[in-house]
Amino acid sequence: MSTDTPETVADGTPTRAELAARVEELEAALEDVTATQDSKKMSIVATKGTLDMAYPPLILASTAAAFDYDVTVFHTFWGLDILHEERSKNLQLSSVGNPNMPVPNAVAAVPGMDRVTTKLMERKIADNDTATIEELIETSLDMGVEFQACQMTVDLMDYDEDDFYDGVTVGVGAATAIENMMDADIQLLV
């Protein structure tokens, strides 16, 4: 046997084999850290389903995807309606409780007024060439945004997984949302 690479050294100096194993271990650890840094992550929780509140999570999700972020949007309660293929095309806006809108609450509460307010907003959206909710969902899905439908509220609202856009993840709960937030560089509740 060669004396160049002794198996053990009396004074406690690591052997060549031990050093090689340690280098391999450190290289693997470095790779993990580098991989984590490479993929930036954003986690959004979307809880609202009015026409105005459906926009912010979708605009931020699609824009972050353009920045190469891995984006997850967890939709719960009324936020589920944004993912609901039929309901997302018919989201409503109410002036009730919104003093910034030019309709007094007493008038806004009259039956049918929400339809009027919604139609006015939809017309503004069309006139301004603002993307529709459907366009933003489809664009975000194309860009790799993961939309998640909270299972507890899917059951609560009596929705079916077929009601949602193709590509929406179902069968997830709060722990999945927390797990995504733990890994994320940006976390938002809308």
Add this chain to the structure above:
Amino acid sequence: MSAEFDISETLDVKGASCPMPVVKTKAAVDGLDAGDILEVLATDPGSMSDIDGWASGTDGVELVDQMEDADVYRHYVRKTG
């Protein structure tokens, strides 16, 4: 309009408003080769700040130039990697 660099592709997002100019720019850049320059034509005044911010915060792209020209904002983005 004469640019001092070769434009590989032009993306017309005139009329589109936030977030579409940035989102469509990203999609167009993904289809280019390294070194190619994308010209983006927009009417959204916010696109000046947004495309600048997007290019600064995104790996593999570089904003070469921006200019306003008769109500059209022109952006030149190079794919670097």
